[in-house]
Amino acid sequence: MHVSVVLFTSDLRLHDHPPLRAALEAADAVVPLFVHDRAVEAAGFATPNRTAFLADCLTDLDASLRERGGRLVVRSGDLVREVCRVVTEADADEVHMAAAHSAFAGRREERLRRALEADGRRLFVHDAVTVAVPPGEVTPSSSDHFAVFTPYYRQWSQARWRAAVAAPRRVPVPDEVEGEPPRARGDISGVSPALPAGGESEGRKRVTAYWRKGLDAYDDTRDDLAADATSRLSAHLHFGTLSPVELVQRARRHGGPGAEALVRQLAWRDFHRQVLAARHDAARTDYRTKHDHWRTERTARADIEAWRQGRTGYPVIDAAMRQLRQEGWMHNRARLLTASFLTKTLYVDWRVGAAHFLQWLVDGDIANNQLNWQWVAGTGTDTRPGRVLNPVIQAKRHDPDGTYVRRWVPELVGVDAPAVHEPWKLPGLDRAALDYPDPIVDLSEGLDRFRRARDRQE
Known part of the structure; x- marks a missing residue:
């Protein structure tokens, strides 16, 4: 046999x-x-x-x-x-x-x-x-990988795609090979309380539900923090309980702006993998160094710990960091905001943030995590490495009525928008009763520190 x-x-x-x-x-x-x-x-x-x-x-x-x-x-x-x-x-x-x-x-x-x-x-x-398109399958004429997403996406979209294969009807297994029973979730300590369920069955149910109720609106709602309207398929893609090839093909058959926006996000996964496959050291070192003299655990311990615990005094940042610990997941827009705040407002080494995310994210993935952090820090593939996301402006834009903030920062439940995004400005605020910290940094001072640091290097 x-x-x-x-x-x-x-x-x-x-x-x-x-x-x-x-x-x-x-x-x-x-x-x-x-x-x-x-x-x-x-x-x-x-x-x-x-x-x-x-x-x-x-x-x-x-x-x-x-x-x-x-x-x-x-x-x-x-x-x-x-x-x-x-x-x-x-x-x-x-x-x-x-x-x-x-x-x-x-x-x-x-x-x-x-x-x-x-x-x-x-x-x-x-x-x-x-992956949908393996690293090296599409390359520019002058390099072994694409360093900018948009031209990569154009070629990725035209790549040859294999046909998705059906699940087998029968899988005969010889009796003589033995194994150990799969571990049970309940036997594992330190798990986020609201961690979602895993497995292919759960992943396929989630796809069916999202295709029916969320996909068409994805392009309009994916940055809405309170709506929680993203697909939440990232953990299933990380563990491979869903096929990226099958997802792209199903989305293209479905059609529409929402489906195309989702396909674009799947292309980002492949983009980061082809970067990392060509530059393995980008998991640890700057892809495009700015010669930053970052603050570190030794020089910014209190600020870093406030960021980790969701006690920075900036409600949208704190909401996102608390969601991370509670769910083992964070909204993509919130990932951008928290990463920008750490690296550019606090001027802390991106590796500190990347390590914390890898500790908690159920979809924690070396390629996506490290290279997204570098993108935000301005040491990666972003063509605008000096951009800084203002957490207050971003919160008012993507959480206008404060629902996301109040969901994760119960200290601010009684504060209405837009004041919920800047509670330190509330007249007659009883800070002791509120039990919410003052901002750990002034945004303008943080921005000035970052720009002066980058200017010195350039």
Whole structure:
């Protein structure tokens, strides 16, 4: 009997899964395998929120496989060692997996390939599984990657697309390969109280609901903080419970400005991955350095802690930072505002903010997170690196009646808009009774500090 192994990583689904389809076509039976990689945990990526969401995903994947006569084999340890053990136990001929694009994943993939080939087995890596258009598939004539989004998007939109594949009806799994039971969310401590549920079933339900009630208005409502009208699909894309290829194709069939705006956001994911695939060091160092002498944990500890705790005295910033801890997620407009406030108003190193986001975001992703932070900090791909987002002006524009602020900052529930965005201006304000802090920085002073710092470098 010919057996193949399909290694699940950031592609925890059955719909539109080319590695699984290829493994089934190549063999009489398949071992669907997921490995809790100790190296991922040691690197700090297995945070409570992402571990809890992952637990949901694996439980759901196992249930879906059992509906098709199979099961998920879960192991823990060094990924290469555990895959090779499973290959030996199943006497498998080949392993199929999705391509990954980070430096860490690339090194791991190469280790696995060498180990399998040394034992006479083969590794097949499939592209366009965790992205819609793989890094390197569209490039400018003068470089190995695009450094500006708009020309990238034009070529990305014209790229050749593979057809989405249906979920298999049956997945036969050999009996002799054993695994451990998937972890339960309830066994994980430190999880955000309102963390959403994970898993392919949940992701597909969310897509169906959003296509019916939210997609058409997406272009008009995606920046409305109070409306909470974004798709909230980012965590499912991060864990691969949804296929970006399938989402783009479904959105294009649906049509309209809302669908096109969503497609554009999916293109941003691929844009950041092609940047990081070409410049692995951009996860840690400036993509386009401004030679900033940032404030750090040592020189700005009190300001940084106020930002983390949502106690800056700027209501929209504090609302966003509290939403992050409560839900493990933050509205995209709020991500821009909080990042701009930290890096440009407080002039704190973008890596401090990026690390905090990675600690809490369930969709925390090296490419998107680090490069979005650099975009806002002015060290990345933004063509206007000196732009500064004023939190008061932005709050009045994107939360005009203060609903978002009052949702997350209960100290201000009794304050009406527009005063809720500038409570320090309220006449006769009893600050002690309000229990809300004064602003930790004057916006004009923060702006002046940032501009003087950048001017010195330029």
